[in-house]
Amino acid sequence: MDTRFPDLRRFGGADAFLQVCKPRTVLDIFTGKWAGLVMGALLDGPRRFNELRRMLDGITQKMLSQTLRTLERDGLVTRTVYPTIPPRVDYELTALGHSAVDVLRAIGVWAGEHADQVLAAREAYDERAKEPVEMVSRA
Template identity: 50%
Template sequence: MDPDLAFDVFARSCPSRGTLEHVTGRWGALTVVALHESTLRFNELRRRVDGVSEKMLSQTLHALERDGLVHREAQPTNPPRVDYALTPLGQDVADRLLGLVGLLEERMPEILAARKTYDAKREACGA
């Protein structure tokens, strides 16, 4: 793709789709937001992002690092120490995700009520 062309996430071949998927997927979003709080080692990050498997976290970190959102720094110690931090681009993405996370957490009572109403309607219809 020509770097002088505008990117369009709605276009099938646009590379922004991959990054959008990495950032907005469950583990990507949680990883980015967790790293917004501080630089973390792999196991610290795994504990912070409750429920993520070691394999999924590793894949997520590789994808975010490839996209330029996460910086991985290996320390030459025994045992090896690897720290993960957001890049300036990653910080910008995290700032925007934090707004969405805050909105969702704040409005969860409404969301839960909507789910309850929806489920009750579906049960009444036999669906």
């Protein structure tokens, strides 16, 4: 066993490498493309669906609906329907959603500080991928 990644199951702890790990299930929320951005868009308070859609460049109506539904199911966002014609629906972060804000901000800061490096690495990788592969022979 690799000692850098101990098997915490024998101590009654979680093992994020296991598919059934509870923390891994929760981490999956933040590894998607849109959940963190939707939550970030809700930091300043409640927003309506179309407001969110305008803010989040590139998101489709279907993906925004799915993301909001998932975040609501996970207890991170509330959906409030007002009895007006047409019905008004607001989305807002819950207390649990607000508790994740520091994590999201830290990821955003890291992304801002390292975006140039990541993009340069991608470009270098793509350039290397265009080169013909040389076979290595074993003597």
